[in-house]
Amino acid sequence: MMKILVVSDSHGNKEILNELASRYLNKVDHFVHCGDSELSSDDLIWGVMSTVRGNCDYDYQFPEALRFQAGNLNVLVVHGHHHSVRSSVAGLKREAEQAGAVLVFYGHTHIVKAEQEDGIIFINPGSISQPRGTLMEKTYCVATVEGQTLTVAYYNERHQKMPGMEKQFQIF
Template structure:
Protein backbone atom coordinates (compact mmCIF):
# COMPACT_ATOMS: atom_id res chain seq x y z
CA UNK A 1 0.00 0.00 0.00
CA UNK A 2 1.30 3.46 -0.97
CA UNK A 3 0.01 6.75 0.43
CA UNK A 4 0.36 10.14 -1.25
CA UNK A 5 -0.63 13.40 0.42
CA UNK A 6 -1.64 16.03 -2.14
CA UNK A 7 -2.16 19.71 -1.47
CA UNK A 8 -2.50 22.70 -3.77
CA UNK A 9 -3.00 26.43 -4.00
CA UNK A 10 -1.67 27.35 -0.57
CA UNK A 11 -0.99 30.93 -1.80
CA UNK A 12 1.66 31.88 0.74
CA UNK A 13 0.26 29.92 3.69
CA UNK A 14 3.48 28.20 4.70
CA UNK A 15 2.18 27.32 8.17
CA UNK A 16 -0.35 24.79 6.85
CA UNK A 17 2.32 23.13 4.71
CA UNK A 18 4.62 22.81 7.73
CA UNK A 19 1.70 21.48 9.77
CA UNK A 20 0.90 18.83 7.13
CA UNK A 21 4.55 17.80 6.88
CA UNK A 22 4.82 17.38 10.66
CA UNK A 23 1.45 15.67 11.03
CA UNK A 24 2.02 13.12 8.27
CA UNK A 25 5.76 12.50 8.58
CA UNK A 26 6.30 8.72 8.46
CA UNK A 27 2.59 8.23 7.66
CA UNK A 28 2.65 8.89 3.90
CA UNK A 29 5.13 7.87 1.22
CA UNK A 30 5.00 11.04 -0.91
CA UNK A 31 4.03 14.67 -0.37
CA UNK A 32 3.02 16.57 -3.52
CA UNK A 33 2.07 20.22 -3.93
CA UNK A 34 0.21 21.04 -7.15
CA UNK A 35 1.47 24.61 -7.43
CA UNK A 36 0.58 28.17 -6.46
CA UNK A 37 2.49 27.96 -3.19
CA UNK A 38 3.95 31.43 -3.81
CA UNK A 39 7.08 30.24 -1.98
CA UNK A 40 10.68 30.30 -3.15
CA UNK A 41 12.09 27.20 -4.79
CA UNK A 42 14.75 27.27 -2.03
CA UNK A 43 12.17 27.04 0.78
CA UNK A 44 12.95 24.20 3.18
CA UNK A 45 9.48 22.65 2.72
CA UNK A 46 10.56 21.44 -0.74
CA UNK A 47 12.97 19.10 0.98
CA UNK A 48 9.85 17.23 2.12
CA UNK A 49 7.25 18.04 -0.54
CA UNK A 50 7.66 17.95 -4.29
CA UNK A 51 6.05 20.87 -6.08
CA UNK A 52 5.37 22.32 -9.51
CA UNK A 53 5.09 25.87 -10.74
CA UNK A 54 1.63 27.41 -10.79
CA UNK A 55 0.40 30.57 -12.47
CA UNK A 56 0.96 32.55 -9.23
CA UNK A 57 4.48 31.21 -8.67
CA UNK A 58 7.28 33.44 -9.91
CA UNK A 59 10.35 31.45 -8.99
CA UNK A 60 11.40 30.07 -12.35
CA UNK A 61 13.56 27.39 -10.75
CA UNK A 62 10.36 25.34 -10.31
CA UNK A 63 9.35 22.82 -12.96
CA UNK A 64 6.02 22.82 -14.80
CA UNK A 65 5.58 19.13 -14.06
CA UNK A 66 6.84 16.45 -11.75
CA UNK A 67 6.78 12.69 -12.42
CA UNK A 68 7.37 9.77 -10.09
CA UNK A 69 6.58 6.10 -9.56
CA UNK A 70 4.13 4.97 -6.89
CA UNK A 71 4.42 1.20 -6.95
CA UNK A 72 3.59 0.19 -10.51
CA UNK A 73 1.76 3.46 -11.22
CA UNK A 74 3.28 6.36 -13.15
CA UNK A 75 2.25 9.63 -11.52
CA UNK A 76 2.17 13.09 -13.11
CA UNK A 77 1.84 16.31 -11.08
CA UNK A 78 1.00 19.62 -12.79
CA UNK A 79 -0.72 22.82 -11.75
CA UNK A 80 -3.23 22.66 -14.58
CA UNK A 81 -3.29 26.25 -15.82
CA UNK A 82 -1.48 25.17 -19.01
CA UNK A 83 -4.02 22.36 -19.55
CA UNK A 84 -7.28 24.38 -19.45
CA UNK A 85 -8.55 22.42 -16.44
CA UNK A 86 -11.37 24.87 -15.71
CA UNK A 87 -13.37 23.36 -18.57
CA UNK A 88 -12.41 19.67 -18.52
CA UNK A 89 -9.56 17.24 -18.00
CA UNK A 90 -9.08 16.78 -21.77
CA UNK A 91 -5.76 18.65 -21.76
CA UNK A 92 -4.59 16.66 -18.75
CA UNK A 93 -5.56 13.45 -20.52
CA UNK A 94 -3.21 14.29 -23.40
CA UNK A 95 -0.37 15.04 -20.95
CA UNK A 96 -1.09 11.86 -18.98
CA UNK A 97 -0.94 9.72 -22.12
CA UNK A 98 2.35 11.35 -23.16
CA UNK A 99 3.77 10.62 -19.70
CA UNK A 100 2.21 7.14 -19.61
CA UNK A 101 0.64 8.20 -16.29
CA UNK A 102 -2.33 6.48 -14.70
CA UNK A 103 -2.56 9.05 -11.86
CA UNK A 104 -2.56 12.81 -12.40
CA UNK A 105 -2.57 15.38 -9.60
CA UNK A 106 -3.49 18.95 -10.47
CA UNK A 107 -4.71 22.18 -8.89
CA UNK A 108 -5.58 25.62 -10.26
CA UNK A 109 -9.38 25.39 -9.95
CA UNK A 110 -9.35 25.39 -6.12
CA UNK A 111 -12.11 22.75 -6.31
CA UNK A 112 -11.67 19.30 -4.76
CA UNK A 113 -12.42 16.66 -7.36
CA UNK A 114 -11.48 13.09 -8.27
CA UNK A 115 -12.58 11.47 -11.51
CA UNK A 116 -11.50 8.67 -13.79
CA UNK A 117 -11.50 8.75 -17.59
CA UNK A 118 -10.06 6.13 -19.92
CA UNK A 119 -8.32 4.39 -17.03
CA UNK A 120 -6.58 7.59 -15.88
CA UNK A 121 -7.37 8.98 -12.44
CA UNK A 122 -7.41 12.80 -12.18
CA UNK A 123 -7.18 14.16 -8.64
CA UNK A 124 -7.49 17.77 -7.52
CA UNK A 125 -6.93 18.21 -3.78
CA UNK A 126 -8.78 21.55 -3.83
CA UNK A 127 -7.21 24.58 -2.18
CA UNK A 128 -5.75 24.56 1.30
CA UNK A 129 -6.18 28.35 1.58
CA UNK A 130 -8.80 29.72 -0.86
CA UNK A 131 -11.57 27.23 -1.74
CA UNK A 132 -13.91 28.01 -4.62
CA UNK A 133 -17.19 26.60 -5.86
CA UNK A 134 -19.95 25.29 -3.65
CA UNK A 135 -17.58 23.78 -1.08
CA UNK A 136 -16.29 26.44 1.28
CA UNK A 137 -13.87 24.14 3.13
CA UNK A 138 -10.12 24.35 2.65
CA UNK A 139 -9.02 20.87 1.57
CA UNK A 140 -6.18 18.44 0.91
CA UNK A 141 -6.31 14.72 0.20
CA UNK A 142 -4.56 11.47 0.89
CA UNK A 143 -4.52 8.92 -1.93
CA UNK A 144 -4.09 5.28 -0.95
CA UNK A 145 -2.94 2.95 -3.71
CA UNK A 146 -3.62 -0.76 -3.26
CA UNK A 147 -3.06 -3.52 -5.80
CA UNK A 148 -6.28 -2.94 -7.77
CA UNK A 149 -7.86 0.13 -6.22
CA UNK A 150 -7.15 3.74 -5.37
CA UNK A 151 -8.94 5.49 -2.52
CA UNK A 152 -9.07 9.29 -2.37
CA UNK A 153 -9.77 10.63 1.12
CA UNK A 154 -10.32 14.37 1.54
CA UNK A 155 -9.69 16.38 4.70
CA UNK A 156 -10.29 20.00 5.68
CA UNK A 157 -7.61 22.26 7.13
CA UNK A 158 -8.62 21.10 10.63
CA UNK A 159 -7.77 17.52 9.51
CA UNK A 160 -11.39 16.36 9.68
CA UNK A 161 -12.36 13.82 7.04
CA UNK A 162 -14.73 15.14 4.34
CA UNK A 163 -16.66 11.88 3.94
CA UNK A 164 -18.99 13.13 1.18
CA UNK A 165 -16.00 13.87 -1.09
CA UNK A 166 -14.21 10.53 -0.68
CA UNK A 167 -14.07 8.15 -3.64
CA UNK A 168 -12.70 4.74 -4.51
CA UNK A 169 -11.63 3.71 -8.00
CA UNK A 170 -10.72 0.39 -9.55
CA UNK A 171 -7.37 0.43 -11.34
CA UNK A 172 -6.12 -2.14 -13.83
Protein backbone atom coordinates in the same frame (compact mmCIF):
# COMPACT_ATOMS: atom_id res chain seq x y z
CA MET B 1 -0.04 -0.07 0.42
CA MET B 2 1.12 3.37 -0.74
CA LYS B 3 -0.13 6.75 0.53
CA ILE B 4 0.27 10.11 -1.21
CA LEU B 5 -0.65 13.38 0.49
CA VAL B 6 -1.71 15.98 -2.08
CA VAL B 7 -2.15 19.69 -1.44
CA SER B 8 -2.48 22.67 -3.78
CA ASP B 9 -2.96 26.39 -4.01
CA SER B 10 -1.63 27.29 -0.56
CA HIS B 11 -0.91 30.86 -1.76
CA GLY B 12 1.72 31.82 0.80
CA ASN B 13 0.29 29.83 3.73
CA LYS B 14 3.58 28.27 4.76
CA GLU B 15 2.28 27.30 8.21
CA ILE B 16 -0.28 24.79 6.87
CA LEU B 17 2.38 23.12 4.71
CA ASN B 18 4.71 22.77 7.70
CA GLU B 19 1.79 21.44 9.75
CA LEU B 20 0.95 18.84 7.08
CA ALA B 21 4.59 17.78 6.83
CA SER B 22 4.96 17.29 10.59
CA ARG B 23 1.54 15.62 11.01
CA TYR B 24 2.04 13.12 8.17
CA LEU B 25 5.79 12.50 8.36
CA ASN B 26 6.35 8.72 8.33
CA LYS B 27 2.61 8.22 7.66
CA VAL B 28 2.63 8.83 3.89
CA ASP B 29 5.04 7.75 1.18
CA HIS B 30 4.93 10.95 -0.91
CA PHE B 31 4.09 14.61 -0.29
CA VAL B 32 2.90 16.43 -3.43
CA HIS B 33 2.08 20.13 -3.91
CA CYS B 34 0.27 20.99 -7.16
CA GLY B 35 1.54 24.56 -7.41
CA ASP B 36 0.69 28.11 -6.40
CA SER B 37 2.56 27.87 -3.12
CA GLU B 38 4.00 31.35 -3.73
CA LEU B 39 7.09 30.23 -1.79
CA SER B 40 10.73 30.36 -2.83
CA SER B 41 12.33 27.26 -4.33
CA ASP B 42 14.86 27.31 -1.48
CA ASP B 43 12.17 27.04 1.23
CA LEU B 44 12.88 24.12 3.58
CA ILE B 45 9.44 22.56 2.93
CA TRP B 46 10.68 21.41 -0.49
CA GLY B 47 13.00 19.00 1.30
CA VAL B 48 9.83 17.10 2.25
CA MET B 49 7.32 17.98 -0.49
CA SER B 50 7.67 17.83 -4.25
CA THR B 51 6.04 20.68 -6.15
CA VAL B 52 5.38 22.15 -9.58
CA ARG B 53 5.10 25.77 -10.68
CA GLY B 54 1.66 27.33 -10.74
CA ASN B 55 0.53 30.53 -12.42
CA CYS B 56 1.14 32.48 -9.16
CA ASP B 57 4.62 31.02 -8.58
CA TYR B 58 7.28 33.39 -9.81
CA ASP B 59 10.27 31.26 -8.85
CA TYR B 60 11.22 29.64 -12.14
CA GLN B 61 13.24 26.91 -10.43
CA PHE B 62 10.03 24.90 -9.97
CA PRO B 63 9.31 22.42 -12.79
CA GLU B 64 6.17 22.75 -14.92
CA ALA B 65 5.48 19.04 -14.47
CA LEU B 66 6.65 16.29 -12.18
CA ARG B 67 6.65 12.59 -12.93
CA PHE B 68 7.38 9.84 -10.42
CA GLN B 69 6.68 6.21 -9.63
CA ALA B 70 4.34 5.37 -6.76
CA GLY B 71 4.79 1.64 -6.48
CA ASN B 72 4.07 0.41 -10.00
CA LEU B 73 2.02 3.50 -10.96
CA ASN B 74 3.26 6.29 -13.18
CA VAL B 75 2.20 9.59 -11.62
CA LEU B 76 2.01 13.02 -13.26
CA VAL B 77 1.73 16.28 -11.29
CA VAL B 78 0.92 19.64 -12.93
CA HIS B 79 -0.74 22.82 -11.78
CA GLY B 80 -3.28 22.73 -14.62
CA HIS B 81 -3.24 26.33 -15.85
CA HIS B 82 -1.66 25.23 -19.16
CA HIS B 83 -4.27 22.49 -19.62
CA SER B 84 -7.59 24.41 -19.53
CA VAL B 85 -8.67 22.42 -16.45
CA ARG B 86 -11.52 24.81 -15.69
CA SER B 87 -13.43 23.38 -18.67
CA SER B 88 -12.30 19.71 -18.87
CA VAL B 89 -9.49 17.23 -18.20
CA ALA B 90 -8.88 16.71 -21.95
CA GLY B 91 -5.56 18.61 -21.88
CA LEU B 92 -4.43 16.69 -18.81
CA LYS B 93 -5.46 13.44 -20.47
CA ARG B 94 -3.27 14.13 -23.52
CA GLU B 95 -0.22 14.84 -21.33
CA ALA B 96 -0.94 11.83 -19.11
CA GLU B 97 -1.14 9.56 -22.17
CA GLN B 98 2.17 10.93 -23.49
CA ALA B 99 3.78 10.37 -20.07
CA GLY B 100 2.23 6.92 -19.63
CA ALA B 101 0.65 8.15 -16.38
CA VAL B 102 -2.39 6.47 -14.83
CA LEU B 103 -2.65 8.94 -11.94
CA VAL B 104 -2.70 12.73 -12.38
CA PHE B 105 -2.70 15.32 -9.59
CA TYR B 106 -3.52 18.92 -10.46
CA GLY B 107 -4.73 22.16 -8.88
CA HIS B 108 -5.53 25.65 -10.22
CA THR B 109 -9.33 25.54 -9.95
CA HIS B 110 -9.37 25.48 -6.11
CA ILE B 111 -12.24 22.98 -6.44
CA VAL B 112 -12.16 19.39 -5.16
CA LYS B 113 -12.53 16.85 -7.95
CA ALA B 114 -11.74 13.16 -8.47
CA GLU B 115 -12.68 11.36 -11.67
CA GLN B 116 -11.52 8.59 -13.96
CA GLU B 117 -11.52 8.71 -17.72
CA ASP B 118 -10.23 5.96 -20.00
CA GLY B 119 -8.30 4.36 -17.15
CA ILE B 120 -6.59 7.59 -16.03
CA ILE B 121 -7.45 8.93 -12.57
CA PHE B 122 -7.51 12.74 -12.20
CA ILE B 123 -7.42 14.20 -8.69
CA ASN B 124 -7.66 17.83 -7.60
CA PRO B 125 -7.21 18.31 -3.82
CA GLY B 126 -8.94 21.70 -3.88
CA SER B 127 -7.21 24.63 -2.18
CA ILE B 128 -5.78 24.61 1.33
CA SER B 129 -6.13 28.41 1.59
CA GLN B 130 -8.67 29.85 -0.88
CA PRO B 131 -11.49 27.41 -1.66
CA ARG B 132 -13.93 28.02 -4.52
CA GLY B 133 -17.08 26.34 -5.75
CA THR B 134 -19.97 25.05 -3.70
CA LEU B 135 -17.93 23.34 -0.95
CA MET B 136 -16.06 26.46 0.26
CA GLU B 137 -13.89 24.39 2.62
CA LYS B 138 -10.07 24.47 2.71
CA THR B 139 -9.00 20.98 1.68
CA TYR B 140 -6.21 18.53 0.90
CA CYS B 141 -6.38 14.83 0.16
CA VAL B 142 -4.67 11.53 0.79
CA ALA B 143 -4.64 9.01 -2.05
CA THR B 144 -4.13 5.42 -0.93
CA VAL B 145 -3.18 2.69 -3.38
CA GLU B 146 -3.86 -0.83 -2.20
CA GLY B 147 -3.65 -3.58 -4.79
CA GLN B 148 -5.70 -2.46 -7.81
CA THR B 149 -7.76 0.07 -5.84
CA LEU B 150 -7.08 3.76 -5.30
CA THR B 151 -9.03 5.48 -2.53
CA VAL B 152 -9.10 9.27 -2.23
CA ALA B 153 -10.05 10.80 1.11
CA TYR B 154 -10.44 14.57 1.53
CA TYR B 155 -9.63 16.46 4.72
CA ASN B 156 -10.26 20.03 5.87
CA GLU B 157 -7.62 22.36 7.31
CA ARG B 158 -8.42 21.02 10.80
CA HIS B 159 -7.41 17.56 9.50
CA GLN B 160 -10.93 16.21 9.82
CA LYS B 161 -12.03 13.72 7.18
CA MET B 162 -14.74 15.24 4.98
CA PRO B 163 -17.83 13.01 5.27
CA GLY B 164 -19.26 11.56 2.07
CA MET B 165 -16.33 12.71 -0.08
CA GLU B 166 -14.24 9.54 -0.22
CA LYS B 167 -13.98 7.99 -3.68
CA GLN B 168 -12.63 4.67 -4.90
CA PHE B 169 -11.25 3.84 -8.34
CA GLN B 170 -10.08 0.65 -9.96
CA ILE B 171 -6.58 0.89 -11.43
CA PHE B 172 -6.22 -0.64 -14.87
